[in-house]
Amino acid sequence: MSTIRYGLIGAGYLGKALVRALNRHDDATITAIFDPLTGDAFAAEFGATVYADWKELCAADDVDAVIVASPNWAHHEQVVEAARLGKAVFCEKPVALSYEHTVNMVEAAQASGSLFMVGHVTHFMSGVRRAKELIAEGAIGDIVFCRAVRNTWEGQRDGSSWKKQQALSGGHLYHHIHELDLVLSLLGEASTVTMVGGNVAHRGVGEGSEDDVLAALLEYDGTRFAAIEYGSAFRWTEHYVLIEGTQGAIRLGMQGDGCELRTPDRVERFPLHRTPEEEESRAAFYNRGERDASALFGTPNADVPLWMAGILEEETDYFHALMRGGEVREEFRSLTDGSAALASLATADAMMLSQREGRKAAVTDITAGAPANV
Ligand SMILES: NC(=O)c1ccc[n+]([C@@H]2O[C@H](COP(=O)([O-])OP(=O)(O)OC[C@H]3O[C@@H](n4cnc5c(N)ncnc54)[C@H](O)[C@@H]3O)[C@@H](O)[C@H]2O)c1
Known part of the structure:
Protein backbone atom coordinates (compact mmCIF):
# COMPACT_ATOMS: atom_id res chain seq x y z
CA MET A 1 0.00 0.00 0.00
CA SER A 2 1.56 3.31 -1.03
CA THR A 3 1.91 6.19 1.37
CA ILE A 4 -0.03 9.43 0.81
CA ARG A 5 2.30 12.45 0.89
CA TYR A 6 0.88 15.69 2.30
CA GLY A 7 2.17 19.23 1.96
CA LEU A 8 1.01 21.97 4.35
CA ILE A 9 0.60 25.65 3.50
CA GLY A 10 0.14 27.62 6.74
CA ALA A 11 1.56 25.87 9.81
CA GLY A 12 -0.30 27.85 12.46
CA TYR A 13 -2.89 26.93 15.07
CA LEU A 14 -5.07 24.87 12.73
CA GLY A 15 -2.55 23.74 10.12
CA LYS A 16 -0.40 22.01 12.72
CA ALA A 17 -3.39 20.22 14.21
CA LEU A 18 -4.54 19.05 10.77
CA VAL A 19 -1.23 17.49 9.78
CA ARG A 20 -0.68 16.01 13.25
CA ALA A 21 -4.03 14.28 12.82
CA LEU A 22 -3.11 13.05 9.32
CA ASN A 23 0.26 11.84 10.55
CA ARG A 24 -1.50 9.35 12.91
CA HIS A 25 -1.98 7.13 9.87
CA ASP A 26 0.79 4.64 9.07
CA ASP A 27 0.21 5.27 5.38
CA ALA A 28 0.47 9.08 5.60
CA THR A 29 3.56 11.26 5.66
CA ILE A 30 4.08 15.02 5.84
CA THR A 31 6.69 15.83 3.21
CA ALA A 32 6.50 19.59 2.71
CA ILE A 33 5.73 22.73 4.69
CA PHE A 34 5.40 26.39 3.81
CA ASP A 35 4.89 29.05 6.47
CA PRO A 36 6.60 32.45 6.52
CA LEU A 37 6.79 32.36 10.33
CA THR A 38 6.74 28.84 11.78
CA GLY A 39 7.86 26.61 8.91
CA ASP A 40 11.43 25.81 10.04
CA ALA A 41 10.55 24.96 13.61
CA PHE A 42 7.54 22.84 12.77
CA ALA A 43 9.01 20.94 9.79
CA ALA A 44 11.52 19.22 12.10
CA GLU A 45 8.65 17.37 13.81
CA PHE A 46 8.06 15.43 10.57
CA GLY A 47 11.40 15.65 8.80
CA ALA A 48 9.54 17.61 6.11
CA THR A 49 11.14 19.88 3.52
CA VAL A 50 10.65 23.58 4.20
CA TYR A 51 9.69 25.65 1.17
CA ALA A 52 10.30 29.38 0.82
CA ASP A 53 7.67 29.61 -1.91
CA TRP A 54 4.26 27.96 -1.65
CA LYS A 55 4.06 27.61 -5.45
CA GLU A 56 7.10 25.32 -5.35
CA LEU A 57 5.45 23.24 -2.64
CA CYS A 58 2.37 22.85 -4.85
CA ALA A 59 4.57 21.69 -7.73
CA ALA A 60 6.70 19.27 -5.66
CA ASP A 61 6.73 15.69 -6.95
CA ASP A 62 6.52 14.26 -3.45
CA VAL A 63 3.27 16.07 -2.59
CA ASP A 64 0.03 14.23 -3.43
CA ALA A 65 -2.31 16.52 -1.50
CA VAL A 66 -2.00 20.13 -0.34
CA ILE A 67 -3.50 21.16 2.99
CA VAL A 68 -4.27 24.88 2.88
CA ALA A 69 -4.50 26.39 6.38
CA SER A 70 -3.13 29.85 5.70
CA PRO A 71 -5.00 33.05 6.68
CA ASN A 72 -8.37 33.31 4.93
CA TRP A 73 -7.31 35.98 2.44
CA ALA A 74 -4.49 33.73 1.10
CA HIS A 75 -6.56 30.62 0.29
CA HIS A 76 -7.78 31.62 -3.15
CA GLU A 77 -4.50 31.72 -5.09
CA GLN A 78 -3.07 28.74 -3.21
CA VAL A 79 -6.04 26.43 -3.82
CA VAL A 80 -6.36 27.43 -7.47
CA GLU A 81 -2.64 26.81 -8.08
CA ALA A 82 -2.56 23.44 -6.29
CA ALA A 83 -5.70 22.26 -8.09
CA ARG A 84 -4.40 23.55 -11.44
CA LEU A 85 -1.34 21.34 -10.95
CA GLY A 86 -3.60 18.36 -10.35
CA LYS A 87 -2.99 18.08 -6.61
CA ALA A 88 -5.76 17.06 -4.25
CA VAL A 89 -6.62 19.96 -1.92
CA PHE A 90 -8.09 20.28 1.54
CA CYS A 91 -8.82 23.93 2.39
CA GLU A 92 -9.75 25.42 5.73
CA LYS A 93 -12.88 27.50 6.09
CA PRO A 94 -13.86 29.96 4.82
CA VAL A 95 -12.41 28.64 1.58
CA ALA A 96 -12.51 32.17 0.19
CA LEU A 97 -13.70 35.68 0.92
CA SER A 98 -16.09 35.83 -2.02
CA TYR A 99 -18.38 33.62 -4.09
CA GLU A 100 -16.40 34.59 -7.19
CA HIS A 101 -13.15 33.22 -5.73
CA THR A 102 -14.95 30.07 -4.61
CA VAL A 103 -16.18 29.48 -8.15
CA ASN A 104 -12.57 29.80 -9.37
CA MET A 105 -11.47 27.15 -6.87
CA VAL A 106 -14.22 24.69 -7.69
CA GLU A 107 -13.67 25.16 -11.43
CA ALA A 108 -9.90 24.66 -11.09
CA ALA A 109 -10.47 21.39 -9.22
CA GLN A 110 -13.07 20.22 -11.73
CA ALA A 111 -10.84 21.09 -14.69
CA SER A 112 -7.99 18.93 -13.39
CA GLY A 113 -10.24 16.27 -11.85
CA SER A 114 -8.68 16.94 -8.43
CA LEU A 115 -10.27 16.17 -5.09
CA PHE A 116 -11.18 19.46 -3.36
CA MET A 117 -12.55 19.24 0.16
CA VAL A 118 -13.74 22.20 2.20
CA GLY A 119 -12.94 22.18 5.93
CA HIS A 120 -16.46 22.67 7.28
CA VAL A 121 -15.63 20.62 10.33
CA THR A 122 -18.99 20.91 12.10
CA HIS A 123 -20.25 18.18 9.73
CA PHE A 124 -18.02 15.78 11.68
CA MET A 125 -19.39 16.60 15.14
CA SER A 126 -21.17 13.58 16.65
N1 LIG B 1 -12.08 24.58 11.35
C1 LIG B 1 -12.00 25.40 12.40
O1 LIG B 1 -12.78 25.32 13.33
C2 LIG B 1 -10.91 26.44 12.40
C3 LIG B 1 -10.44 26.96 13.60
C4 LIG B 1 -9.40 27.89 13.53
C5 LIG B 1 -8.93 28.31 12.29
N2 LIG B 1 -9.44 27.82 11.14
C6 LIG B 1 -8.96 28.27 9.82
O2 LIG B 1 -7.62 27.81 9.62
C7 LIG B 1 -6.89 28.78 8.86
C8 LIG B 1 -5.67 29.16 9.67
O3 LIG B 1 -6.08 29.73 10.90
P1 LIG B 1 -5.19 29.60 12.19
O4 LIG B 1 -6.09 29.69 13.36
O5 LIG B 1 -4.25 28.46 12.07
O6 LIG B 1 -4.36 30.96 12.06
P2 LIG B 1 -2.89 31.27 12.62
O7 LIG B 1 -2.72 32.74 12.54
O8 LIG B 1 -2.67 30.56 13.91
O9 LIG B 1 -1.96 30.55 11.55
C9 LIG B 1 -1.83 31.01 10.23
C10 LIG B 1 -0.43 30.66 9.77
O10 LIG B 1 -0.32 31.04 8.39
C11 LIG B 1 0.95 31.66 8.19
N3 LIG B 1 0.84 32.54 7.03
C12 LIG B 1 0.75 33.90 6.98
N4 LIG B 1 0.65 34.30 5.71
C13 LIG B 1 0.67 33.19 4.94
C14 LIG B 1 0.60 32.96 3.53
N5 LIG B 1 0.47 33.95 2.66
N6 LIG B 1 0.64 31.69 3.11
C15 LIG B 1 0.77 30.66 3.97
N7 LIG B 1 0.84 30.82 5.31
C16 LIG B 1 0.79 32.07 5.78
C17 LIG B 1 1.24 32.37 9.48
O11 LIG B 1 2.66 32.56 9.63
C18 LIG B 1 0.66 31.43 10.52
O12 LIG B 1 1.62 30.51 11.02
C19 LIG B 1 -7.85 29.94 8.62
O13 LIG B 1 -8.46 29.79 7.37
C20 LIG B 1 -8.90 29.78 9.71
O14 LIG B 1 -10.15 30.32 9.37
C21 LIG B 1 -10.41 26.87 11.17
Missing part, protein backbone atom coordinates in the same frame (compact mmCIF):
# COMPACT_ATOMS: atom_id res chain seq x y z
CA GLY A 127 -24.08 15.75 17.79
CA VAL A 128 -24.58 17.32 14.37
CA ARG A 129 -24.54 13.86 12.76
CA ARG A 130 -27.04 12.53 15.33
CA ALA A 131 -29.32 15.53 14.74
CA LYS A 132 -29.27 14.91 10.98
CA GLU A 133 -30.09 11.22 11.58
CA LEU A 134 -33.05 12.18 13.78
CA ILE A 135 -34.28 14.68 11.18
CA ALA A 136 -33.96 12.06 8.41
CA GLU A 137 -36.00 9.65 10.55
CA GLY A 138 -38.74 12.28 10.75
CA ALA A 139 -38.32 12.86 14.50
CA ILE A 140 -39.12 16.58 14.29
CA GLY A 141 -41.25 16.62 11.12
CA ASP A 142 -40.46 19.31 8.56
CA ILE A 143 -37.99 22.01 9.54
CA VAL A 144 -39.67 25.41 9.63
CA PHE A 145 -37.10 27.57 11.41
CA CYS A 146 -33.45 27.55 12.49
CA ARG A 147 -31.71 29.95 14.81
CA ALA A 148 -27.92 29.97 15.02
CA VAL A 149 -26.25 32.22 17.56
CA ARG A 150 -22.54 32.72 18.07
CA ASN A 151 -22.28 35.75 20.32
CA THR A 152 -19.58 36.61 22.81
CA TRP A 153 -17.63 39.48 24.28
CA GLU A 154 -14.10 40.26 23.31
CA GLY A 155 -12.24 42.74 25.44
CA GLN A 156 -9.15 44.48 24.18
CA ARG A 157 -8.73 42.95 20.74
CA ASP A 158 -5.37 42.37 19.18
CA GLY A 159 -5.84 44.55 16.14
CA SER A 160 -2.59 43.29 14.65
CA SER A 161 -4.00 39.77 14.23
CA TRP A 162 -5.25 39.05 10.72
CA LYS A 163 -8.27 37.44 12.39
CA LYS A 164 -9.49 40.86 13.52
CA GLN A 165 -9.04 42.61 10.19
CA GLN A 166 -12.25 42.41 8.16
CA ALA A 167 -10.39 42.62 4.84
CA LEU A 168 -8.15 39.66 5.75
CA SER A 169 -10.51 37.36 7.65
CA GLY A 170 -13.89 38.45 6.28
CA GLY A 171 -15.04 39.30 9.81
CA HIS A 172 -17.24 37.07 11.97
CA LEU A 173 -19.57 36.05 9.14
CA TYR A 174 -16.85 34.56 6.94
CA HIS A 175 -14.42 33.55 9.67
CA HIS A 176 -17.18 31.65 11.52
CA ILE A 177 -18.99 30.43 8.44
CA HIS A 178 -19.70 27.16 10.30
CA GLU A 179 -23.08 28.31 11.62
CA LEU A 180 -24.23 29.63 8.25
CA ASP A 181 -23.06 26.42 6.55
CA LEU A 182 -24.85 24.30 9.14
CA VAL A 183 -28.14 26.16 8.64
CA LEU A 184 -27.80 25.81 4.85
CA SER A 185 -27.04 22.10 5.18
CA LEU A 186 -30.31 21.71 7.12
CA LEU A 187 -32.59 24.04 5.16
CA GLY A 188 -30.99 24.24 1.73
CA GLU A 189 -30.18 27.46 -0.11
CA ALA A 190 -32.18 30.52 0.93
CA SER A 191 -34.01 32.67 -1.59
CA THR A 192 -33.45 36.05 0.07
CA VAL A 193 -31.41 37.40 2.99
CA THR A 194 -31.34 40.53 5.10
CA MET A 195 -28.47 41.51 7.38
CA VAL A 196 -27.80 44.44 9.68
CA GLY A 197 -24.60 45.00 11.60
CA GLY A 198 -21.76 47.26 12.49
CA ASN A 199 -18.91 47.86 14.86
CA VAL A 200 -20.56 49.12 18.02
CA ALA A 201 -18.10 48.40 20.83
CA HIS A 202 -14.58 48.12 19.38
CA ARG A 203 -13.66 51.46 17.95
CA GLY A 204 -10.47 52.23 19.84
CA VAL A 205 -6.92 52.20 18.56
CA GLY A 206 -5.68 48.65 17.92
CA GLU A 207 -9.17 47.17 18.07
CA GLY A 208 -9.16 45.62 14.62
CA SER A 209 -11.68 46.51 11.94
CA GLU A 210 -14.40 43.85 11.91
CA ASP A 211 -18.07 44.44 12.64
CA ASP A 212 -18.78 43.18 16.16
CA VAL A 213 -22.57 42.76 15.76
CA LEU A 214 -24.22 40.96 12.83
CA ALA A 215 -27.87 39.85 12.70
CA ALA A 216 -29.27 38.14 9.61
CA LEU A 217 -32.56 36.68 8.44
CA LEU A 218 -32.85 34.04 5.73
CA GLU A 219 -36.10 33.42 3.87
CA TYR A 220 -37.15 30.39 1.88
CA ASP A 221 -39.91 31.75 -0.34
CA GLY A 222 -42.06 32.39 2.70
CA THR A 223 -42.22 28.71 3.71
CA ARG A 224 -39.27 28.50 6.12
CA PHE A 225 -36.98 30.96 7.83
CA ALA A 226 -33.67 31.19 9.68
CA ALA A 227 -32.06 33.77 11.95
CA ILE A 228 -28.31 33.98 12.48
CA GLU A 229 -26.40 36.19 14.90
CA TYR A 230 -22.67 36.65 15.19
CA GLY A 231 -20.55 39.01 17.16
CA SER A 232 -18.10 39.98 19.83
CA ALA A 233 -20.01 42.87 21.45
CA PHE A 234 -22.19 40.63 23.63
CA ARG A 235 -21.76 40.44 27.39
CA TRP A 236 -23.97 37.34 27.51
CA THR A 237 -22.12 34.61 25.63
CA GLU A 238 -24.38 32.30 23.61
CA HIS A 239 -23.46 29.63 21.10
CA TYR A 240 -26.06 27.21 19.85
CA VAL A 241 -28.12 26.07 16.86
CA LEU A 242 -31.84 25.54 17.36
CA ILE A 243 -33.77 23.54 14.77
CA GLU A 244 -37.56 23.89 14.95
CA GLY A 245 -39.72 21.33 13.14
CA THR A 246 -43.47 20.79 12.79
CA GLN A 247 -43.31 17.83 15.23
CA GLY A 248 -40.45 18.74 17.56
CA ALA A 249 -37.19 20.60 17.96
CA ILE A 250 -33.48 19.93 18.39
CA ARG A 251 -31.04 22.22 20.16
CA LEU A 252 -27.32 21.79 19.53
CA GLY A 253 -25.47 23.33 22.45
CA MET A 254 -22.05 24.58 21.38
CA GLN A 255 -20.75 25.52 24.85
CA GLY A 256 -20.34 22.01 26.20
CA ASP A 257 -23.99 22.02 27.25
CA GLY A 258 -24.95 19.07 25.03
CA CYS A 259 -27.73 18.54 22.54
CA GLU A 260 -31.39 17.70 23.01
CA LEU A 261 -34.34 16.45 20.98
CA ARG A 262 -37.78 17.46 22.29
CA THR A 263 -41.08 16.24 20.91
CA PRO A 264 -44.45 15.98 22.68
CA ASP A 265 -43.67 12.37 23.67
CA ARG A 266 -39.90 12.04 23.55
CA VAL A 267 -36.80 13.67 24.99
CA GLU A 268 -33.33 12.52 24.00
CA ARG A 269 -30.08 14.07 25.15
CA PHE A 270 -26.88 13.47 23.22
CA PRO A 271 -23.39 14.96 23.28
CA LEU A 272 -21.93 17.30 20.67
CA HIS A 273 -18.56 15.56 20.85
CA ARG A 274 -17.30 11.99 20.90
CA THR A 275 -16.45 11.56 24.58
CA PRO A 276 -17.34 13.17 27.94
CA GLU A 277 -13.75 14.45 28.13
CA GLU A 278 -14.12 16.23 24.78
CA GLU A 279 -17.48 17.67 25.86
CA GLU A 280 -15.92 18.91 29.11
CA SER A 281 -13.04 20.49 27.24
CA ARG A 282 -15.63 22.38 25.17
CA ALA A 283 -17.28 23.70 28.34
CA ALA A 284 -13.88 24.67 29.76
CA PHE A 285 -13.09 26.53 26.54
CA TYR A 286 -16.08 28.78 27.20
CA ASN A 287 -15.73 29.02 30.96
CA ARG A 288 -12.16 30.13 31.19
CA GLY A 289 -13.23 33.74 31.59
CA GLU A 290 -10.77 34.82 28.97
CA ARG A 291 -12.15 36.76 26.06
CA ASP A 292 -9.10 38.05 24.33
CA ALA A 293 -9.77 37.63 20.62
CA SER A 294 -6.44 36.19 19.59
CA ALA A 295 -6.48 33.72 22.49
CA LEU A 296 -10.09 32.76 21.79
CA PHE A 297 -9.40 32.01 18.14
CA GLY A 298 -5.93 30.54 18.49
CA THR A 299 -2.43 31.75 17.73
CA PRO A 300 0.22 30.04 15.57
CA ASN A 301 2.07 28.50 18.53
CA ALA A 302 -0.97 27.40 20.55
CA ASP A 303 -2.35 23.85 20.54
CA VAL A 304 -6.02 23.18 19.78
CA PRO A 305 -8.26 21.98 22.65
CA LEU A 306 -9.24 18.31 22.97
CA TRP A 307 -12.70 18.73 21.41
CA MET A 308 -11.24 20.40 18.35
CA ALA A 309 -8.51 17.78 17.99
CA GLY A 310 -11.32 15.19 18.04
CA ILE A 311 -13.34 16.68 15.20
CA LEU A 312 -10.20 17.37 13.18
CA GLU A 313 -9.31 13.68 13.52
CA GLU A 314 -12.74 12.69 12.18
CA GLU A 315 -12.45 15.19 9.34
CA THR A 316 -8.90 14.32 8.28
CA ASP A 317 -9.60 10.57 8.62
CA TYR A 318 -12.32 11.06 6.02
CA PHE A 319 -10.07 13.12 3.72
CA HIS A 320 -7.32 10.51 4.05
CA ALA A 321 -9.80 7.73 3.25
CA LEU A 322 -10.79 9.60 0.07
CA MET A 323 -7.10 9.94 -0.82
CA ARG A 324 -6.86 6.18 -0.45
CA GLY A 325 -9.66 5.78 -2.99
CA GLY A 326 -12.48 5.45 -0.47
CA GLU A 327 -16.09 6.15 -1.39
CA VAL A 328 -17.68 9.60 -0.94
CA ARG A 329 -20.21 9.27 1.86
CA GLU A 330 -23.64 10.75 1.21
CA GLU A 331 -23.65 12.75 4.46
CA PHE A 332 -20.39 14.47 3.45
CA ARG A 333 -20.99 14.74 -0.31
CA SER A 334 -21.48 18.54 -0.22
CA LEU A 335 -17.96 18.97 1.19
CA THR A 336 -16.27 17.61 -1.93
CA ASP A 337 -18.70 18.42 -4.76
CA GLY A 338 -18.25 22.17 -4.24
CA SER A 339 -21.85 22.76 -3.16
CA ALA A 340 -21.26 23.54 0.54
CA ALA A 341 -18.51 26.03 -0.28
CA LEU A 342 -20.45 27.70 -3.09
CA ALA A 343 -23.72 27.92 -1.14
CA SER A 344 -22.15 29.37 2.00
CA LEU A 345 -20.06 31.96 0.15
CA ALA A 346 -22.95 32.99 -2.12
CA THR A 347 -25.17 33.46 0.93
CA ALA A 348 -22.50 35.32 2.91
CA ASP A 349 -21.89 37.64 -0.03
CA ALA A 350 -25.65 38.26 -0.33
CA MET A 351 -25.76 39.12 3.39
CA MET A 352 -22.96 41.64 2.92
CA LEU A 353 -24.77 43.10 -0.09
CA SER A 354 -27.90 43.47 2.05
CA GLN A 355 -25.98 45.19 4.84
CA ARG A 356 -24.13 47.48 2.46
CA GLU A 357 -27.18 48.55 0.46
CA GLY A 358 -29.70 48.46 3.31
CA ARG A 359 -32.07 46.11 1.50
CA LYS A 360 -33.22 42.54 1.21
CA ALA A 361 -30.89 40.72 -1.21
CA ALA A 362 -31.50 37.64 -3.32
CA VAL A 363 -28.80 34.98 -3.27
CA THR A 364 -29.18 34.94 -7.05
CA ASP A 365 -27.93 38.57 -7.07
CA ILE A 366 -24.58 37.05 -6.18
CA THR A 367 -24.67 33.89 -8.24
CA ALA A 368 -25.70 36.00 -11.26
CA GLY A 369 -22.53 38.05 -10.92
CA ALA A 370 -22.87 40.85 -8.37
CA PRO A 371 -19.42 42.06 -7.24
CA ALA A 372 -17.53 40.59 -4.28
CA ASN A 373 -18.36 42.18 -0.95
CA VAL A 374 -15.42 41.98 1.35
